[in-house]
Amino acid sequence: MPCPTAMRTKKTEAVGIPTIDLSQTRPTTSKSILHACHHFGFFKLINHGVSHHAISRLECQAFDFFAKTAPEKHRAGPAAPFGYGTKAIGPNGDTGDLEYLLLRSDPASVLQTSPSISNDPSTFSYVVNEYVKSVKDLGCEILDLVGEGLWLPNKSVFSDLIRDVHSDSVLRINYYPAVKHTENWELSSKSNPSNNRIGFGEHSDPQILTILRSNDVDGLQISLQDGLWRPVCPDPSAFYVLIGDALQAMTNGRFVSVRHRAMANSSKKARMSIMYFGAPPLNAWIAPLSEMIPPNHQSLYKPFTWAQYKKAAYSLRLADSRLDLFKAS
Numbered sequence: 001m002p003c004p005t006a007m008r009t010k011k012t013e014a015v016g017i018p019t020i021d022l023s024q025t026r027p028t029t030s031k032s033i034l035h036a037c038h039h040f041g042f043f044k045l046i047n048h049g050v051s052h053h054a055i056s057r058l059e060c061q062a063f064d065f066f067a068k069t070a071p072e073k074h075r076a077g078p079a080a081p082f083g084y085g086t087k088a089i090g091p092n093g094d095t096g097d098l099e100y101l102l103l104r105s106d107p108a109s110v111l112q113t114s115p116s117i118s119n120d121p122s123t124f125s126y127v128v129n130e131y132v133k134s135v136k137d138l139g140c141e142i143l144d145l146v147g148e149g150l151w152l153p154n155k156s157v158f159s160d161l162i163r164d165v166h167s168d169s170v171l172r173i174n175y176y177p178a179v180k181h182t183e184n185w186e187l188s189s190k191s192n193p194s195n196n197r198i199g200f201g202e203h204s205d206p207q208i209l210t211i212l213r214s215n216d217v218d219g220l221q222i223s224l225q226d227g228l229w230r231p232v233c234p235d236p237s238a239f240y241v242l243i244g245d246a247l248q249a250m251t252n253g254r255f256v257s258v259r260h261r262a263m264a265n266s267s268k269k270a271r272m273s274i275m276y277f278g279a280p281p282l283n284a285w286i287a288p289l290s291e292m293i294p295p296n297h298q299s300l301y302k303p304f305t306w307a308q309y310k311k312a313a314y315s316l317r318l319a320d321s322r323l324d325l326f327k328a329s
């Protein structure tokens, strides 16, 4: 049976969103990834090789956490920026209808925070670390395919940043509680736009790339050049890959960081999404690669360190275009 989103958005989503099948040959996959990164900054990934077991174990651990009482959950907060947060997103007044856990992704930090999150911290940290390892490897594989497709002299120039022991990558688990529908909800949602509740507002991700997985509840939307919001059909067996601002800068704008948001108005069932944000080390310099600047063209962005970019991101609102601050004059 087609998912409700697919039925509602046949014209947009069904024809719009590229799907990359990682079981295809390397050159074919690489070519399709480049096309998707250039035109969408977003794609769906199937046959990705990450074990269903690793995904469902983390999902179970996360559902157990969000099912706890508020005081228990607040032991893991406040998110500043790491830890448990509810409603408030970032330090500048953004809010959404969600709860979340934001975690540093290195094993030592996961182990350190686990006792405030789980009654069985060693299992929690094992499950998180196993998941992070899998999605990090997947992210690096995608970035190596990008390096190959672009014929870069150093094919691992992007993945090296994420593989670095000092990589600033993070894991985020968002939980959008179920919505209590009244009898005439369908009718009122059409006539009353206030039912369009924002779960996580419009933004682009600042990092290199994001690997997102959600349960079977819809909510994620992406906005392409035409400015229209396209619902993304949830597929728990797939991952969605989002290009971040840092990769847009390194490719001198050839790849676009996709604007996206999550709605929280649509389901009687809670939505859970898990994002791995692959990031460089804080002291890494991000700048357009010389191979990405065509002859007689200029660099579109000034060089910046990841620490400088993060500082800028945290000084702005969620919807702000942070990369604009680093445009070359």
Ligand SMILES: C=C1C[C@]23C[C@@]1(O)CC[C@H]2[C@@]12CC[C@H](O)[C@@](C)(C(=O)O1)[C@H]2[C@@H]3C(=O)O
Binding pocket: 081, 089, 090, 091, 092, 094, 102, 170, 172, 203, 204, 205, 206, 207, 277, 313, 314, 315, 316, 317, 318
């Ligand atoms: C409002 C904010 C939340 C955010 C930091 C920021 O000041 C602007 C970027 C936001 C974002 C979006 C993608 C990720 O979810 C996130 C962890 C990130 O790296 O940048 C969040 C930040 C956050 O929630 O701390």
Ligand SMILES: O=C(O)CCC(=O)C(=O)O
Binding pocket: 172, 174, 200, 205, 212, 214, 219, 220, 260, 261, 262, 273, 275
């Ligand atoms: O929850 C989602 O599906 C998207 C959340 C998101 O974009 C983020 O956390 O950066």
Ligand SMILES: [Fe+2]
Binding pocket: 203, 204, 205, 260
């Ligand atoms: Fe995001």
